[in-house]
Each structure stands twice: as structure tokens, then as C-alpha cells.
Amino acid sequence: MIKQSERMSLESLETGGFDKHGRLFFNDNGLTDLTNINIVGNFIDTVRQLYFGQPDLDCIEHLETLCKTRSNITNEVLHGTWHVSHMGKVARYRFKIQNNHKGIVILYGSYNSKLEQEAQHLKFELSPHYIAANTPSQIQTELNIMADYFMTTFEPKGCAVHLACDVQGWDMPQDFIERFTTYSRVIKQYDGFSHIDLSDFNNTAMKYGGNSSQTGYLIGSAKALQFSIYDKTVEMKISDKVDFMEEQWRVYSLGSYNPLEPVKRIEARLTHQIIREIGLGINEELESFLQVSDYLTDIWRYALTRNRLDQSQTTIDPFWQLIQEDCVFYCPTTGLYIKREKKTDVSAIGRNFTGILGNLISVMARNNAMKANTVLMQVKKLCFYEDMLRYYDSRGITEDDLRELIEKGLYLRRLTGKAA
Numbered sequence: 001m002i003k004q005s006e007r008m009s010l011e012s013l014e015t016g017g018f019d020k021h022g023r024l025f026f027n028d029n030g031l032t033d034l035t036n037i038n039i040v041g042n043f044i045d046t047v048r049q050l051y052f053g054q055p056d057l058d059c060i061e062h063l064e065t066l067c068k069t070r071s072n073i074t075n076e077v078l079h080g081t082w083h084v085s086h087m088g089k090v091a092r093y094r095f096k097i098q099n100n101h102k103g104i105v106i107l108y109g110s111y112n113s114k115l116e117q118e119a120q121h122l123k124f125e126l127s128p129h130y131i132a133a134n135t136p137s138q139i140q141t142e143l144n145i146m147a148d149y150f151m152t153t154f155e156p157k158g159c160a161v162h163l164a165c166d167v168q169g170w171d172m173p174q175d176f177i178e179r180f181t182t183y184s185r186v187i188k189q190y191d192g193f194s195h196i197d198l199s200d201f202n203n204t205a206m207k208y209g210g211n212s213s214q215t216g217y218l219i220g221s222a223k224a225l226q227f228s229i230y231d232k233t234v235e236m237k238i239s240d241k242v243d244f245m246e247e248q249w250r251v252y253s254l255g256s257y258n259p260l261e262p263v264k265r266i267e268a269r270l271t272h273q274i275i276r277e278i279g280l281g282i283n284e285e286l287e288s289f290l291q292v293s294d295y296l297t298d299i300w301r302y303a304l305t306r307n308r309l310d311q312s313q314t315t316i317d318p319f320w321q322l323i324q325e326d327c328v329f330y331c332p333t334t335g336l337y338i339k340r341e342k343k344t345d346v347s348a349i350g351r352n353f354t355g356i357l358g359n360l361i362s363v364m365a366r367n368n369a370m371k372a373n374t375v376l377m378q379v380k381k382l383c384f385y386e387d388m389l390r391y392y393d394s395r396g397i398t399e400d401d402l403r404e405l406i407e408k409g410l411y412l413r414r415l416t417g418k419a420a
């Protein structure tokens with residue numbers, strides 16, 4: 001088991017004791033002084049809340065009319081002024097309703113389900129400035145009110161979060177990757193970057209370039225527990241968030257933030273599926289942001305245990321221990337042991353559903369023209385499709401997830417020559 005350092009401060013050294021908030025870390029490798037590290041912020045950077053239910057068909061028709069008449073900027077939807085646009089099938093949702101000033105993007109009307117069916121038809125993407133300006137209770141209340149506008153029936157069904165820690169005074173060690181412990185098989189290294197696009201929940205897109213000597217890392221795939229470590233002072237200029245971020249850092253650090261020094265961001269990104277599995281592991285329902293908010297500090301500690309910078313084979317790096325223990329998101333740690341657990345269903349009918357789907361993918365993989373959407377359309381024609389969907393939902397697999405499984409199945413069969 002990996003060891004942690006004993007923490008001390010100058011005051012505790014005088015009495016020969018320890019200080020759980022001290023910046024002097026002592027272990028078998030010696031003493032590490034981290035008094036120069038300044039944590040200038042820890043924030044919920046992104047929230048993506050999914051809703052399951054029945055769309056309001058009158059609302060769908062109204063949005064169609066607005067798009068056809070090119071009334072894209074309107075105050076006829078919700079309250080305030082919103083930009084409405086029609087989206088293609090690649091986006092998975094029919095409509096995007098957004099207000100960047102407010103900090104909310106709404107995706108509505110899933111292409112993967114009939115509008116007359118209850119399904120995952122609504123997704124909210126919340127910006128950092130909206131999250132910072134509201135409490136979890138206020139956020140959930142407003143999301144529920146907006147969900148009631150778009151849906152005739154609805155329930156929160158999945159929440160993804162990005163948790164971030166911003167620090168000054170820390171330089172990434174040259175042997176960072178050699179000392180980094182992760183369960184992920186995907187590690188990408190970038191030297192400088194020109195753009196970061198976090199708009200797509202399932203495929204976080206990053207475009208890097210330039211001659212910066214600063215190195216950033218993206219660890220893990222977008223569907224798994226993903227870590228990103230990069231220079232936030234560079235990124236905030238690209239995303240035009242300089243004033244917002246500097247104000248956040250000044251407030252959080254009580255004025256100790258130094259605008260002349262770079263800020264490194266360590267960010268853990270957890271999908272709704274990972275959050276759901278954590279909920280199953282601790283016997284709690286974690287489907288809404290309000291439910292998740294009580295456990296964010298524990299989830300942060302779990303994430304920094306699964307993806308960890310070590311000082312040696314037996315000891316965690318003192319800096320990693322510092323940000324793991326000192327970052328608090330809304331609520332202090334409960335000390336709860338976090339684990340993930342997947343839903344299982346070993347019933348005969350469940351095995352039949354997976355067998356039917358697998359055989360169909362194998363047959364259709366023979367034709368390279370067949371895409372995942374085509375296969376899913378054929379599956380939807382089955383008389384027992386709704387029963388199949390309920391089975392997969394009991395395992396925490398949504399209809400969107402099912403499409404991704406089909407896409408992956410087609411790709412693997414063609415790649416390995418196992419098409420029927």
C-alpha cells in the first residue's frame with residue numbers, strides 16, 4: 001500500500017508534534033518543504049446534467065418554427081434571451097439552446113429515440129461562471145424548472161463533473177510520466193497549445209501547437225476517469241476568461257495570487273457513468289448535481305488516488321498529497337471509502353438481449369457502409385426493443401451509450417476480421 005508523508009509546520013516542530021495542515025512533509029525519503037506552493041483555487045469547472053423523460057411536443061414544434069423562420073435569437077423560450085439552433089444527427093440532439101452570458105447550454109430532443117418515447121432527451125452544460133455564482137441547491141432548482149419547461153415527464157438521470165485545482169509555485173517534474181501511477185492506457189503529452197474545446201461531453205477535443213516550453217498532459221480517455229494538467233494562464237487567454245479567472249483566484253487566495261506567475265491546473269473529469277458507479281459503490285443515488293455535490297471532496301480524493309504522482313515506489317509525492325488533502329469542494333471529506341460498482345444482470349433474458357445485439361452487429365459489420373446509426377435503427381424495429389432498453393438501463397447503459405457500444409462493436413469486428 002502506498003504511504004503518505006507526515007505533515008508538520010514550523011509551529012508543530014517546536015513542540016515535536018504533527019500538523020495536518022502543515023506544509024512540511026516528512027517520509028522515508030526525507031523532508032519536503034511545500035511552503036512556497038500557493039493553491040489559488042479549487043473549482044467545479046464543468047457540470048453536465050442529463051434528464052430522462054418525455055419531451056413536450058408543443059415545445060418541439062415551437063423550436064422547429066423558430067429555426068425555420070430564422071428567429072434564432074429569441075425571448076420566447078424560458079426567460080431572458082436565448083440563441084436557438086437546429087443541430088445535425090452527429091450532435092445527437094435536435095436543438096441547442098444557449099445563453100453564454102448566463103452560462104448555460106441546453107441540448108434537447110435526442111435523435112437516438114423517438115420523441116414520443118421517454119428517453120434521455122435533455123442535457124444541460126453549465127459554465128464555470130454559472131456554477132461559481134450559484135449554490136448546488138440553486139443550480140438543481142433552476143435546472144428542474146427548465147426541465148419542466150421542455151419535458152412533460154422528467155427525472156435527473158446522470159451527472160458529469162470536472163473538478164479543478166489551480167496552483168502557483170509548482171513545476172511539473174521532468175520525470176512526471178515515469179512517476180505517475182494510472183490505470184489508464186492513454187497518456188498524451190503536449191508542448192503548448194492554441195485551443196482547448198470542452199464543448200463535447202463524450203469527445204473532449206484538444207488542439208495543441210506552438211513553441212511553448214510548458215508541457216501539458218491528458219491522461220485517460222473521455223469515457224473513463226480522465227486527468228488534464230496544463231498551464232491555465234495560457235488557456236484562459238485563449239478562452240477569453242482572464243478577468244473571470246483572475247478575480248476567482250484573488251478571492252479564493254485572499255489576495256495572495258500573483259498575476260506575474262503562471263498557474264497550473266490539475267483537473268479530474270468524471271463522466272456520468274463513473275459518478276453512477278461510485279453511487280452504487282457507496283449505496284447512494286448520484287444522478288443529480290445536488291446529490292453529487294455532497295460527495296465531491298471524497299470523489300476528488302478518490303480520483304487523485306486512482307491517478308497519482310508518486311515520489312517513490314512506496315510513497316506518494318508530497319505535492320500530490322497536498323492537493324489531495326487540502327482541496328475542498330463545498331463539503332469537507334466524510335472519510336467515506338469510495339469505490340465503484342457496476343450494475344449486473346445475469347438473467348437469461350438479459351443474456352439473450354446481448355446475444356441478439358452481438359449477432360446483429362457481427363452480421364452488419366460485413367458491409368462497411370453500415371454505420372452505428374443504421375444498426376441502431378434496425379434494433380429499434382424489434383418488437384421487444386423497449387424491453388431491451390430497460391434491460392440495458394438497469395445496467396446503467398443509456399440509449400446514447402448503446403449507440404457507442406454498437407459503433408465500437410462494428411469497428412472491432414472489422415479491425416479483427418470477426419464480422420460474420
